[in-house]
Amino acid sequence: MALALAIACAVPASLAPVSISAQNLPNLGDTDREELSPQMERKLGEEIMRDIRRDRDYLDDGPLNEYLNYFGSSLVAIHPEARGEAGYDYNFFAVRDPMLNAFALPGGFIGVHSALILAAQSESELASVLAHEIGHVSQRHIARMIGQQKQDALIPLAAMVMAALAARSSSNASAALMMGGQGYAMQRQLSFSRDAEREADRVGLQILGQAGFDTSGMISFFGRLQNATRAYNDSAPAYLRSHPLTTERIADIQARTRNQPYRQHADTLDFHLIRARTRVLQDLSPQGLRDAGTALENQLQQKNAIQTAAAKYGLAFLALRQGALDRAQTLLQESQASARSSGAAIKTSAYPSLAIDIKLAARQPDEALREAKAARERYPLSRGLVWQYADALIAGNKFDEAITFLRDQAQLYRSEQQLQDLLARAYAAQGKQALQHMALAESYALSGSLLAALDQLGIARRSPDASFYDQAVIDARERELQTRWREESKAGQAGQKGK
Structure with missing residues (x-):
């Protein structure tokens, strides 16, 4: 709706x-x-x-x-x-x-x-x-x-x-x-x-x-x-x-x-990479992925450096989705080589993001972390790389570092649900149940699922490791969410009466 x-x-x-x-x-x-x-x-x-x-x-x-x-x-x-x-x-x-x-x-x-x-x-x-x-x-x-x-x-x-x-x-x-x-x-x-x-x-x-x-x-x-x-x-x-x-x-x-001067605009490499990535994301069913693979293989026949780079990028992403990690890594490297031969600049983090995902899937957290650190320096405004960096910290069992990083990020970007989900994972890995469920509550609240958020706060309150301070935070947050839920319920009822 x-x-x-x-x-x-x-x-x-x-x-x-x-x-x-x-x-x-x-x-x-x-x-x-x-x-x-x-x-x-x-x-x-x-x-x-x-x-x-x-x-x-x-x-x-x-x-x-x-x-x-x-x-x-x-x-x-x-x-x-x-x-x-x-x-x-x-x-x-x-x-x-x-x-x-x-x-x-x-x-x-x-x-x-x-x-x-x-x-x-x-x-x-x-x-x-x-x-x-x-x-x-x-x-x-x-x-x-x-x-x-x-x-x-x-x-x-x-x-x-x-x-x-x-x-x-x-x-x-x-x-x-x-x-x-x-x-x-x-x-x-x-x-x-x-x-x-x-x-x-x-x-x-x-x-x-x-x-x-x-x-x-x-x-x-x-x-x-x-x-x-x-x-x-x-x-x-x-x-x-x-x-x-x-x-x-x-x-x-x-x-x-009609009277505007003709301007030939050269497409960026980013445009072609993202179209190839979208082709894979379009349909994740087995048949859909096969169709995407066929379309990308056909694209390789164009014998153009940029089209080749994009097609191999898409095929690398497809191989990652199918669990063929060695093939994904090889295709990614071939795509980057074609991109370099074309001389085209790239302005987004499409390449390092895929490289990090391949390393994480291959259970190589240290290499993923190195990739993520370098990528964040090159693309400081990329939010996706922030989440991948935290993911690599957690995968490498660097939980304290991940929690410190994520809490700082959550203060700066209060509306990002992904940060709370990652925090919950890091707390869960440390066995900190109360903090895990408090983070999950924030995640649900950001998605608009207020009742689920309240349920998570209830679980956090009953957790054996909930401190006095945690209890106070839970009580205050519970009151805020209950007030918001009542207001939204009233608004919804008023809307139904108006129909």
């Missing part, structure tokens, strides 16, 4: 046309601004993200998320106006889904389906999708959608969620829901949606141009999606259902790019 709400939130309201060269985008009227404050938008987005992170198809993969955030943040940085009056901190993430789609959540969260990453044939095409979604966020389309819904009164947000949920499996079911009653009001919402899509296109084109990408990437990607519609028979691709694509919209994009 959370993913459906995410998709629904990408569909919203109208605004006056904006020139591609405009620097100052129009402000919203006071009425729309009052409907959903920037602070409430962010809070709503965080609540939805807690649900998405619990979804089994959420891709909690360090190198993939690092690349998306590095790439997406570079687009935002080149166009500071994208942060809007709310000054949003953007967060980009991926979900495993065979449908081509991307979506914007309230408050600056942008999701991309794995199939879309694989379908993008160039970095300019992927940039066009992310820039378009950034346009939705920067123009506060979500707040304005909710504002218009309140004015119409006939279309509760829940109906939009249900329609978006149905659209993931059946466009006919979605159409039936959307035509089930308030036709006039729904028609207004559809027209708002088209205006919002055109506005997001214009903002996206601004970002693409300023970032030095080929603006025709948006046209080529949308054109391929439109052609793909024929292969879907009666069901259009998901991206077209949640982002209505009309001939007028394509014509508008073509008109705005």
Whole structure:
């Protein structure tokens, strides 16, 4: 349901046309601004993200998320106006889904389906999708959608969620829901949606141009999606259902790019490595992994250094997933050699991250730790390497060092559930039961599972090694979580009554 709400939130309201060269985008009227404050938008987005992170198809993969955030943040940085009056901190993430789609959540969260990453044939095409979604966020389309819904009164947000949920499996079911009653009001919402899509296109084109990408990437990607519609028979691709694509919209994009100078953007090695990694993550079933292997082997036939490096990287990742560690290590080294021969620079931690995972799987914690230390010096902003470094410390029985490191990290990054999970592992290895369950409680709380967190606090309280200080911390934290649970329960009951 959370993913459906995410998709629904990408569909919203109208605004006056904006020139591609405009620097100052129009402000919203006071009425729309009052409907959903920037602070409430962010809070709503965080609540939805807690649900998405619990979804089994959420891709909690360090190198993939690092690349998306590095790439997406570079687009935002080149166009500071994208942060809007709310000054949003953007967060980009991926979900495993065979449908081509991307979506914007309230408050600056942008999701991309794995199939879309694989379908993008160039970095300019992927940039066009992310820039378009950034346009939705920067123009506060979500707040304005909710504002218009309140004015119409006939279309509760829940109906939009249900329609978006149905659209993931059946466009006919979605159409039936959307035509089930308030036709006039729904028609207004559809027209708002088209205006919002055109506005997001214009903002996206601004970002693409300023970032030095080929603006025709948006046209080529949308054109391929439109052609793909024929292969879907009666069901259009998901991206077209949640982002209505009309001939007028394509014509508008073509008109705005016609006089733009052509810019050839060279794809980064990171882009190809991450696509190869995503191909393996797309389907982890035995058949899915075999299909990924076949596709990567076919990629080797291109006899291009970068394509070879990416294909062998993907095959090394695949070998790791299948437990063929010697093959994984050999392929990784061959991939790195091809990358060096191409002369391409790499800006993310895709290579060292895979090297560390191979060493850990081979039960070589000392070598993994050396790799992790060197990688953290080279990529100090990588959060995935932080978790791998702690993992290597625990695997090497350096529990005190791991706990000290993780507690320091947890103070700096209070919202990272992975740090609490690793802390729980380190405490468990030392037999510190109370601290283990207290860390697990924090992990559950961060994921939004408040009852499970309270259960863990209860276990911690009953642990034989719980000190007086631990008991005091448990009592205080239990009161905080109980208060939060009661508030969320009341909010949920109020929402049910309002339906």
